[in-house]
Amino acid sequence: MVILPEPLRLKLRVNFLILHLRGQGIPCWIQAHYRTPDRAHRWSTAYSVLSGKINVGDLRCLADGRDLDGNLWFKPEWAPGAGDRAPANEFAAIVANANELGPRKPVYAEEGYASTDPRRRPNLAEIPISKHITGRAIDLNVEWAALGGPWSAQADELIARYGLCRPVTSESWHVERNKAHGMNVPLRELFVAIWKYLLRRFK
Numbered sequence: 001m002v003i004l005p006e007p008l009r010l011k012l013r014v015n016f017l018i019l020h021l022r023g024q025g026i027p028c029w030i031q032a033h034y035r036t037p038d039r040a041h042r043w044s045t046a047y048s049v050l051s052g053k054i055n056v057g058d059l060r061c062l063a064d065g066r067d068l069d070g071n072l073w074f075k076p077e078w079a080p081g082a083g084d085r086a087p088a089n090e091f092a093a094i095v096a097n098a099n100e101l102g103p104r105k106p107v108y109a110e111e112g113y114a115s116t117d118p119r120r121r122p123n124l125a126e127i128p129i130s131k132h133i134t135g136r137a138i139d140l141n142v143e144w145a146a147l148g149g150p151w152s153a154q155a156d157e158l159i160a161r162y163g164l165c166r167p168v169t170s171e172s173w174h175v176e177r178n179k180a181h182g183m184n185v186p187l188r189e190l191f192v193a194i195w196k197y198l199l200r201r202f203k
């Protein structure tokens with residue numbers, strides 16, 4: 001018996017879902033699968049800063065204001081009393097800088113480094129490791145409006161039918177394999193979905 005690696009099992013299910021949606025003329029594609037640990041760390045730390053979870057004191061303590069990857073999170077001249085160059089609001093300067101280091105939108109993002117890894121600082125120890133690091137999560141771009149919205153019963157049902165789940169309630173695009181359930185799609189329906197997709201593609 002061949003057991004496929006976990007990232008491939010996830011991707012197979014996602015690809016079947018994509019075929020199904022495209023067969024119905026609904027645009028859908030994979031936005032992201034794997035994420036490198038350093039990028040996950042940068043995004044996650046930016047989120048922690050933006051959501052006010054990291055104390056300014058912990059940022060001030062960083063050597064040269066940088067983490068071990070070299071990302072700059074703090075400049076001494078932002079501190080109150082640093083002279084004419086200090087911005088009126090230290091926290092505003094920290095936030096503006098973190099916005100530049102995060103993903104395009106400031107969304108929740110998990111870490112890339114283990115909680116004991118010094119490269120994680122200044123991010124918090126309790127933030128979990130992102131499933132994207134090991135390929136166990138995929139971010140999907142779906143035109144959810146065609147399904148009645150991102151969290152409609154129709155969207156939920158479709159995600160479940162392809163053996164997937166969306167464990168992050170603030171991220172409709174983030175899917176993982178539902179290990180408790182396989183795909184619940186009759187073979188005939190799969191073939192119809194693939195057939196419809198091919199028809200649309202080559203007509």
Ligand SMILES: [Zn+2]
Binds near residue numbers: 138139171175
């Ligand atoms: Zn994701």
